[in-house]
Amino acid sequence: MYKIRPEARLDIVRYYLNNGSTLKKTASKFNVNYRTVFKWAKLYKKDGEARLLRTYKRPWNRTKKGLEEKIALLKEREPTLTIRKAKEKLRKQGITISIKGIWGVWKRYGYAGFVKESLSTDFPSYINENSETKESLKKVEIFMRQEDFYQAAKVLNELPCCSKNKFLINIPDRFLSPKRKLEKFYSLFGKTPYPILTKKLIKLRRNLEERGYFYSALRAGLLESIALAGSGKVDKELAQFAHLREICQEEKLDPALRFSFYCIKGIAHIRNLNVPKSVTFLRKCERLIKKYPTSNFILNLLIFYDNLGYYRKIDHILKLYEKKLDEDNVLFLKSRLYITQGKYRDYRTLIRRLEKKDKKINPLYVLQKAQYLLLEKGDIYKAMNQVQLFLKIVKKTELRIYWSFASFFIAVLYAAQGEGKKAKNFLKKYFPLLKKFGNKKDMLLYEIILNQPPVSKDIKKINQNYLFLLLKKASLYRNENDYQKAFQFAKKEKLLGILHRVCILLPESIQSLLEKGKDTHLPKAILKLPVFNKNIPVYYIKLLGNLIVYKNQRYLKVNLTPKDTAFLINFALKAGEPGKRIALEKIYRNFWRDSKNPSGNLSHLLVRTKKALKIPSHLLEVSYRKDYRYLINNGIHFTTDYDEFKQILTQAKAVSRAGEWRFSKMEFSRGLKLFRGEPFKKMYDNWSDDKRLEILFSYESEVISFAKELIKRGRTEEAEKLLQEAKEIIPHLNEKDMEI
Numbered sequence: 001m002y003k004i005r006p007e008a009r010l011d012i013v014r015y016y017l018n019n020g021s022t023l024k025k026t027a028s029k030f031n032v033n034y035r036t037v038f039k040w041a042k043l044y045k046k047d048g049e050a051r052l053l054r055t056y057k058r059p060w061n062r063t064k065k066g067l068e069e070k071i072a073l074l075k076e077r078e079p080t081l082t083i084r085k086a087k088e089k090l091r092k093q094g095i096t097i098s099i100k101g102i103w104g105v106w107k108r109y110g111y112a113g114f115v116k117e118s119l120s121t122d123f124p125s126y127i128n129e130n131s132e133t134k135e136s137l138k139k140v141e142i143f144m145r146q147e148d149f150y151q152a153a154k155v156l157n158e159l160p161c162c163s164k165n166k167f168l169i170n171i172p173d174r175f176l177s178p179k180r181k182l183e184k185f186y187s188l189f190g191k192t193p194y195p196i197l198t199k200k201l202i203k204l205r206r207n208l209e210e211r212g213y214f215y216s217a218l219r220a221g222l223l224e225s226i227a228l229a230g231s232g233k234v235d236k237e238l239a240q241f242a243h244l245r246e247i248c249q250e251e252k253l254d255p256a257l258r259f260s261f262y263c264i265k266g267i268a269h270i271r272n273l274n275v276p277k278s279v280t281f282l283r284k285c286e287r288l289i290k291k292y293p294t295s296n297f298i299l300n301l302l303i304f305y306d307n308l309g310y311y312r313k314i315d316h317i318l319k320l321y322e323k324k325l326d327e328d329n330v331l332f333l334k335s336r337l338y339i340t341q342g343k344y345r346d347y348r349t350l351i352r353r354l355e356k357k358d359k360k361i362n363p364l365y366v367l368q369k370a371q372y373l374l375l376e377k378g379d380i381y382k383a384m385n386q387v388q389l390f391l392k393i394v395k396k397t398e399l400r401i402y403w404s405f406a407s408f409f410i411a412v413l414y415a416a417q418g419e420g421k422k423a424k425n426f427l428k429k430y431f432p433l434l435k436k437f438g439n440k441k442d443m444l445l446y447e448i449i450l451n452q453p454p455v456s457k458d459i460k461k462i463n464q465n466y467l468f469l470l471l472k473k474a475s476l477y478r479n480e481n482d483y484q485k486a487f488q489f490a491k492k493e494k495l496l497g498i499l500h501r502v503c504i505l506l507p508e509s510i511q512s513l514l515e516k517g518k519d520t521h522l523p524k525a526i527l528k529l530p531v532f533n534k535n536i537p538v539y540y541i542k543l544l545g546n547l548i549v550y551k552n553q554r555y556l557k558v559n560l561t562p563k564d565t566a567f568l569i570n571f572a573l574k575a576g577e578p579g580k581r582i583a584l585e586k587i588y589r590n591f592w593r594d595s596k597n598p599s600g601n602l603s604h605l606l607v608r609t610k611k612a613l614k615i616p617s618h619l620l621e622v623s624y625r626k627d628y629r630y631l632i633n634n635g636i637h638f639t640t641d642y643d644e645f646k647q648i649l650t651q652a653k654a655v656s657r658a659g660e661w662r663f664s665k666m667e668f669s670r671g672l673k674l675f676r677g678e679p680f681k682k683m684y685d686n687w688s689d690d691k692r693l694e695i696l697f698s699y700e701s702e703v704i705s706f707a708k709e710l711i712k713r714g715r716t717e718e719a720e721k722l723l724q725e726a727k728e729i730i731p732h733l734n735e736k737d738m739e740i
Helices: 007-018 021-029 036-045 049-053 065-077 083-093 101-106 131-145 150-155 178-188 192-212 212-231 233-248 254-269 275-291 295-308 312-323 327-341 342-357 363-375 380-393 396-416 420-437 439-451 463-477 480-492 496-505 508-515 562-574 584-591 598-613 639-655 662-670 688-711 718-731
Strands: 538-542 547-549 553-558 580-585 620-623 630-633 636-638
Touching: 007 021, 007 036, 021 036, 065 083, 065 101, 065 212, 083 101, 083 192, 101 463, 131 150, 178 212, 178 598, 178 688, 192 212, 212 233, 254 275, 254 295, 254 439, 275 295, 295 312, 295 327, 295 396, 295 547, 312 327, 312 620, 327 342, 327 363, 327 496, 342 363, 342 396, 342 420, 363 380, 363 396, 363 496, 380 396, 396 420, 396 439, 396 496, 396 580, 396 639, 420 439, 439 463, 439 496, 463 480, 463 508, 480 496, 480 508, 538 639, 562 580, 562 598, 562 636, 562 688, 584 598, 584 630, 598 620, 636 639, 639 662, 639 688
Parallel strands: 538 636
Antiparallel strands: 538 547, 547 553, 580 630, 620 630
């Protein structure tokens, strides 16, 4: 039976059953014995396709199943048990078996004989897949095609262990044994929200402990710890480690479990600001890496270094083990390094390769690009757009991890516009949310920017914290030596990219150096930002109602005609940053379509606008070079309350996805209150008409969406009040349109 390919056996039986052929004719056609065809047909009718596809035959000298389970249970009961001690225990029970025999059983059950090149924090990926498992997976595939989850699970549950496969994810939990659930949850990690996964893991771990499956309980507990960290519950994560240590001491576990313990626990201590303990675990990870330099171990070690700000170490390890990592990981790590080190030109070259290679939008690449656009290009508007894109596409599970950086960078962008007070108020507002997410290390960075917290020597061992402290001191006392000390430290530890960001948020020391005409070591693009160049006019245009203008955060009394106002808004939204331009033809076509002298009309309009807004003539010019005729922004920054509305609503939705409704509600309300009335009143040009409809449609959609959420949460009165306020801004909206 086993000499003929399984697929051929199946084809022969199907021919015999489906073509009305006799046994002898079928046997003759395929050159096999008719008794064999009869046997195959009988097996097919009894057990289906899976039986004919089976090629695995249990070896004659393999340990009996009952004894195998007993030997496997020894390891489950005592995770640190060695093979020799297991042999001694079995001998006392009157069972004689060789060391090789015990090792073979443990290998089949996933406790030994690991693929050393694949050792990782994800145990199903380094378990050896034996012939029995491969055979069973063929059966499972057939049952899965038939959507017979019960039978598929039954086959999988009978296996001693199951390496990573595509079937487990699609089988409902209720059909799976505890061990198969554990393997499934490892496959689901990163695809399932952390709170949901945590609940499932807690339940599973307790079940495993009750059964005495402590080895599997350790594996479940480690994954539970990572999920708790993702949920921002560092204290619970550390308590979980204390519980797992009661089961066994991690020093005696196999290398993969040991590395997982050291790495996960060490990073948890960093987030809890217990640096000495963290460094102890770091050294243990480094020793294991020398012996087992696997791809996963290296990546996790780099994450460990990243949390401590050891970017010199990351650079060294990456050069040492680059060939062991796949190309995607290398490109991502290098792109992160270049941004952190302030090597923006190297980053630009690398990002072109990444964009060609990966068509999907990676949220972390989006954040990196935002930094590049600000720090190398000086483009505040595009950088803000990238952060908003990040908030739109980032997963709920990832937002809690990256929220600290995203919100910090938004504050940096506000500060870059010269709005330092707004930047710090933004950080203060979001500080409680960061506190709820549970990362004390990042909370400390916020506190350093906002206040002057008491800091211990141990905390200074985290390089980012120490750099923030040096820059805070330089900012407070405007001392050149303090800044030079911070710069030299950042240069030595490869943190210049971080220094560039923090200097924008704490600009006082840089401003002092510029006044004295001294070198700041900052890129030219950063020094051109409004925060360091007080001569650059920054206008804040309130267009969501009657026009209100602020110049460099001071109210500017203006009295413009509707057409002049429409032009100002048009220019602010289309060419609101230095270097941006609008083709004159587009301006003429929109504002003076039928005029015989549109250029003269524009000249008069520009004179009025420059005078009203106190804009120096050379900052807003018309260019007639060759065939290109443009109105060019030569150095003005415009921001609008409509941009702010979109930013606030994007942030509110992101926070809502992370499960923080109360905070999200507050932001939604703040964003909607930016509307003071109907925009573009008495402005009848085509562009203004289209923009009015776009803005009002956006406002209407957000109002209705927010009102629905309020009603869903039992806040009907608040929803009705919101809708009434909306009708004042959208007067043509009737009751039927407002139905929810």
